Amino acid sequence: MSSASIAVRERRPRAVRVFPILSVTAWVTTVLLVLVGSIVRVTGNGLGCPDWPLCYGQAIPPGFASAWVEFSHRLFATAASIQIFGLAAIAWREYRRERWVLRPALAVAGLLMAQIGLGGLHVILENPPETGLVHTGLAMLIVGILALQLARSAQPTRRLAESAQPSLVDTRLPALITVTAAASYLLLLTGSLVTRSGASLACLDFPFCGAAEQATQRLVELHMLHRLVAATVAGLTIGVVAWMLRLRTDPGLHRIAIVLSVLLVIQVGLGIANVLLRLPMGTRVLHLTLGATFWSALVVLWSVTRKSAGSKLESAAG
Structure with a gap:
């Protein structure tokens, strides 16, 4: 057996072991994103960054408190997105024949892409209630599917299910x-x-x-x-x-x-x-x-x- 094939065999179990951990961290990060988004809304900083994807035309916002409150939500969204797309990538590579893993991972990635676009539209339209309601609905679907992914991959919940x-x-x-x-x-x-x-x-x-x-x-x-x-x-x-x-x-x-x-x-x-x-x-x-x-x-x-x-x-x- 070649060294390349041995490396592939060693790498795949590592990715499979990472999947349950990533499911947990993705859910936690997304719930924190909900918390930060709620802070942005109740403090009236929904337009702290009036444009999107930049903030006042800059990658790093100016030193306004309102801009940084809103920008913190974007940072958490970025962190959650990296983990969610990572879950989808691992599921596509390692679990393509296991639909109970693959479908939720791809579904949440698709919802996330829709949510990112809707979030930008929400800012550009200056936070109308209609897009805000859909934004919340999509966010909770993402949270729920991540919870499902967590339950089906984390060892304690699998043991409890059995x-x-x-x-x-x-x-x-x-x-x-x-x-x-x-x-x-x-x-x-x-x-x-x-x-x-x-x-x-x-x-x-x-x-x-x-x-x-x-x-x-x-x-x-x-x-x-x-x-x-x-x-x-x-x-x-x-x-x-x-x-x-x-x-x-x-x-x-x-x-x-x-x-x-x-x-x-x-x-x-x-x-x-x-x-x-x-x-x-x-x-x-x-x-x-x-x-x-x-x-x-x-x-x-x-x-x-x-x-x-x-x-x-x-x-x-x-």
């Missing part, structure tokens, strides 16, 4: 998790719609509306729609958690149930605080970031409750 299968035979828990995850994504979209339509303070009380005097009926309806979807997600999540806690054969599912419960309680608290405290910046940023994390947790749980795949990753991990 151990959980006997507990899930002849149950409808996976279907309930699917509905809950879909409702969670809808909740993110309605939250973005409320924010970008100016309906965040259309209702000033909780749990009842207590409509603001200047709020139109449409804004009140949008605000209450978000609350209704939030209540639906909370109810579905409580159902999922209760069901998992009854499955006494798998402690891993119990741990996920506890994590989901904690995330739900904090997220509901942040949503209420946004209304009663009149939208403080900190809770607004955390509300969106935790929403992305909660959505990711449900996607991971959805993957765990499905049949675990990953023959190539398992052999590499072993």
Whole structure:
């Protein structure tokens, strides 16, 4: 065997071992990108760099605080893009015959390209709410698919998927998790719609509306729609958690149930605080970031409750 063929054989397992790590770091970086993007929005620095892809016609922005706040979002986007395209490249080279790896990796890369173009258009059009809503929707799809990729490649979640299968035979828990995850994504979209339509303070009380005097009926309806979807997600999540806690054969599912419960309680608290405290910046940023994390947790749980795949990753991990 030639030295070149030996080098190829050694290089490929290394790329396969990198894939689960890169899946984790890509998801973490993308959630941080959501956090930074939220900071840019709530601080009013969405046009800190008024042009795109440059900033004031420069590769490095001038010394304005607003420009650097917005430019930091572009830096995180660059870091996330490198990792996401890296995942796609490894999947194309090493997992071309394994669709459960290849399709999510290529899908998230395609969504990222659309998101980059939309982000530039959003700046050029001076941040209209319509492109902002689509921008948020695409961002959360990217976060969700990365969470799916993480769940299917990271060793702890693959082991949990295998151990959980006997507990899930002849149950409808996976279907309930699917509905809950879909409702969670809808909740993110309605939250973005409320924010970008100016309906965040259309209702000033909780749990009842207590409509603001200047709020139109449409804004009140949008605000209450978000609350209704939030209540639906909370109810579905409580159902999922209760069901998992009854499955006494798998402690891993119990741990996920506890994590989901904690995330739900904090997220509901942040949503209420946004209304009663009149939208403080900190809770607004955390509300969106935790929403992305909660959505990711449900996607991971959805993957765990499905049949675990990953023959190539398992052999590499072993």
